[in-house]
Amino acid sequence: MARFVGALKRIAPWAVQNADVAIALLLAVVVGVLGIMPDEIFGDNGATVQTQLVSAATLVILALVATALLRDRARQAPMEAITSDVLGRLPTRLDRLEQIESLVDRTRKALDALQLVRVLGSSQEIAQAHAEAREDTTRWSFKGGTGTYLRAVTLPACVAAARRDKRHLTVRIEVIDPADVEVCETYAHYRRSLSDLPDGTGERWTTDRVRKESYATILAAFWHRQRYGLLDIGVGLSSTMTTFRWDLSSSRLIMTVEDPNRAMTALAGTFYYENCDTELRLSFEQARRVPLDKYRSVQLGDEPTIEEVQDLFERIGVPLPKTYNGRDVVDIARKALRAVDPYGEPLRETAVP
Structure with a gap:
């Protein structure tokens, strides 16, 4: 029991952060179980009921997967924009870095010249x-x-x-x-x-x-x-x-x-x-x-x-x-x-x- 609680505590933060993925995973497990269960468990129309449950659960899973994909794309869009902006400004920053290095070199030479006598x-x-x-x-x-x-x-x-x-x-x-x-x-x-x-x-x-x-x-x-x-x-x-x-x-x-x-x-x-x-x-x-x-x-x-x-x-x-x-x-x-x-x-x- 203690191991189960410990595992649950470790999984819980991930499940909260990725709720849609966790639900989709859980439904996938349920659909898998329903698919292998005997038809008699669901009554006289067991085959029909089983098929409807699997179909409904499958649609829910697809919806959750689609939601997760849309969320990931929404997260990636700002990052792509930021990356593109950074790469666009990189040549300018490299030019500034060369200017700074040149300034440091001129400053060092000027300081050497100011040191008249050693x-x-x-x-x-x-x-x-x-x-x-x-x-x-x-x-x-x-x-x-x-x-x-x-x-x-x-x-x-x-x-x-x-x-x-x-x-x-x-x-x-x-x-x-x-x-x-x-x-x-x-x-x-x-x-x-x-x-x-x-x-x-x-x-x-x-x-x-x-x-x-x-x-x-x-x-x-x-x-x-x-x-x-x-x-x-x-x-x-x-x-x-x-x-x-x-x-x-x-x-x-x-x-x-x-x-x-x-x-x-x-x-x-x-x-x-x-x-x-x-x-x-x-x-x-x-x-x-x-x-x-x-x-x-x-x-x-x-x-x-x-x-x-x-x-x-x-x-x-x-x-x-x-x-x-x-x-x-x-x-x-x-x-x-x-x-x-x-x-x-x-x-x-x-x-x-």
Whole structure:
């Protein structure tokens, strides 16, 4: 009995919701039972009575079935209308979705542009930024002290990549004028005031070192120019020092300071990048220009000799101090072509083409 009641409770909600179908089903069962019952049960005219009952019940069942079909169609009609309306508006909504995606993309680019400068907080980040800046660049502008990192890493790597791809490379370098003893002393004093210990190259900063580093940058520019015909390189000598170092490529600007774990970078196309580009151009134009067009006047060997180095500096109007002996000249050549990365990377030797 309990099972019957439980089954009835489960069936009752469905029967209420589908009353016409439930009645039709019940009548179908009754007609089926009447059809198989003996005629004698219905009296003398049992066959006639049985036939009439079955016919009447059948008509009722058909009516209920028809009612159910009409009800289902009435329910489907609004759904079909809704579906048709939704499908009709689908292309418009897809167009709006594409517009939203485009708006989001433009907004992201605008936010990237508004982020003028990003601070780099480790030597690894700075090294990575330099590597990304060198990648496929066709130009490089540098302004700083003496260009030690430029000689050790940037210039050899950029020239090697340009030679590999057989493409043009424009380089502009601005360093301290080695003939201006006063600015060299100022720069050496500034570097010693930050730390009197040897830097990543293993040397302490002195006035003599500042001069030799700048001479080495000039020599390196001539040496690379003689060996790669598609290199357009210029060197400017400044009578003022700066506490910043600017490195600007086709893709980004990197501004470093004496702290090896702090730097700033800005992508090409941003307000800060464009203004720094203008600043470096104007500063280079005001610097004393080294006549690099005379690079053919003295042919430098793969390992420049003392005579070649001395002759080069005489011909370009930047003579070495008379106090310099052969050892000083060799030191300048070593700094030019075998510069040590001041940020701790292994010693780099310039590959002979």
